[in-house]
Amino acid sequence: MMNTEDILIMIPGPVPVVPRILRAMAKPVINHRGTEFAEILNECRELFADLFQTRNDILLLSGSGTSGMEAAVGNLIGQDETIVTIVNGKFGERFRDIGERYGRTVPVESLWGYPLDLDAAAAALENGADAIAMVHNETSVGMLNPAEEVGKLARKHDALFIMDGITSIGGTEVLVDRWGVDIAILGSQKCIGAPPGLAAVSVSERAFEKMEDVQNPPYYLDLKEHRKSAKKGQTPYTPSIPLFYAVQEALRIAHEEGLTARMKRHAAGAAAVRAAADAMGIEMFPQLDEKSRYSDTVTAMKVPSGITFDQMKQEMLDSSILIAGGQAHLKGNIFRIGSMGNFRPKDILITIQMLESILHKHGIVSDFGAGIEAAGSVLVDR
Numbered sequence: 001m002m003n004t005e006d007i008l009i010m011i012p013g014p015v016p017v018v019p020r021i022l023r024a025m026a027k028p029v030i031n032h033r034g035t036e037f038a039e040i041l042n043e044c045r046e047l048f049a050d051l052f053q054t055r056n057d058i059l060l061l062s063g064s065g066t067s068g069m070e071a072a073v074g075n076l077i078g079q080d081e082t083i084v085t086i087v088n089g090k091f092g093e094r095f096r097d098i099g100e101r102y103g104r105t106v107p108v109e110s111l112w113g114y115p116l117d118l119d120a121a122a123a124a125l126e127n128g129a130d131a132i133a134m135v136h137n138e139t140s141v142g143m144l145n146p147a148e149e150v151g152k153l154a155r156k157h158d159a160l161f162i163m164d165g166i167t168s169i170g171g172t173e174v175l176v177d178r179w180g181v182d183i184a185i186l187g188s189q190k191c192i193g194a195p196p197g198l199a200a201v202s203v204s205e206r207a208f209e210k211m212e213d214v215q216n217p218p219y220y221l222d223l224k225e226h227r228k229s230a231k232k233g234q235t236p237y238t239p240s241i242p243l244f245y246a247v248q249e250a251l252r253i254a255h256e257e258g259l260t261a262r263m264k265r266h267a268a269g270a271a272a273v274r275a276a277a278d279a280m281g282i283e284m285f286p287q288l289d290e291k292s293r294y295s296d297t298v299t300a301m302k303v304p305s306g307i308t309f310d311q312m313k314q315e316m317l318d319s320s321i322l323i324a325g326g327q328a329h330l331k332g333n334i335f336r337i338g339s340m341g342n343f344r345p346k347d348i349l350i351t352i353q354m355l356e357s358i359l360h361k362h363g364i365v366s367d368f369g370a371g372i373e374a375a376g377s378v379l380v381d382r
């Protein structure tokens with residue numbers, strides 16, 4: 001039996017949780033209606049506002065990232081409302097499916113890993129829609145969608161803009177106010193490097209106004225109730241207190257590092273993986289003309305011929321490193337390496353080193369050492 005404490009998880013969430021955050025969770029459980037909890041909640045809301053680059057209200061939900069997605073859609077979309085959903089990966093599909101549950105959904109679909117068609121999105125909005133939902137960093141394919149452009153389209157057509165920033169906020173530049181994002185969503189186990197189980201959402205005044213008209217919003221995730229409670233330093237229902245400790249500590253760590261440095265570190269991590277892949281002859285899964293559209297927090301690559309994903313994963317795991325595969329129809333075809341959260345350059349280097357050794361052993365990499373050298377030079381340059 002492998003000791004799970006030794007496994008380096010290089011998947012795109014959950015990410016390794018550093019000891020400082022783990023220790024913070026070991027504090028006693030407190031009354032969630034007291035001043036001590038209010039101080040924690042208030043600090044988290046303020047520090048999150050920095051990461052989101054927003055003056056909008058921040059609300060914390062006890063639930064994984066998807067609870068934030070459902071809160072956003074469910075509070076803005078009822079039977080009488082229409083939502084346009086951008087679908088070019090697994091998480092875009094999730095917005096589509098949630099939309100169908102609550103109201104009318106118009107999906108704008110491209111093949112997974114292909115840039116969205118902005119004209120098609122504009123056409124869908126022209127037919128009249130209350131909101132548009134998009135995943136900023138599509139984790140399933142390692143690609144960034146054009147948030148600023150979609151924000152402009154939303155404004156032009158007077159639709160609210162919901163953005164899943166679950167694997168971008170805190171790792172990649174996200175400008176909620178500048179881009180006009182009405183509801184932005186973050187998950188605790190991704191870029192801030194806390195354990196899974198909390199979601200944070202920023203909500204604009206426009207979005208709160210719209211919520212007044214929406215029939216049958218979710219009960220547990222009613223954002224109007226969450227806002228009322230937040231004003232008193234509380235949550236409507238009992239929050240996951242240990243996760244609040246963790247998120248508070250994670251946000252302090254992010255704050256100490258500084259947002260700019262944090263984004264640079266994420267960008268360097270992903271650039272190092274891409275450089276190594278290139279040197280080893282491994283192709284990116286998304287083929288993007290604009291290099292800036294490659295994700296800074298997760299790199300999705302094609303499984304090279306000569307090895308199966310399962311073999312690759314097992315041999316990496318034998319060396320105590322966990323990598324991710326593809327989801328749905330991409331299972332077996334792609335593999336993904338995260339550069340997300342409080343990772344250090346050495347985590348990237350050791351992952352690339354081991355991957356290169358395995359691929360070399362299988363006769364896939366001939367110029368042994370080129371991958372690690374490429375990764376190293378990216379990480380050292382910065």
Ligand SMILES: *Cc1c(COP(=O)(O)O)cnc(C)c1O
Nearest residue numbers: 064065066091137139166167187
């Ligand atoms: C991880 C992730 C989610 C949320 O998943 P949960 O399992 O509910 O935390 C949503 N969107 C994206 C882009 C993600 O990467």
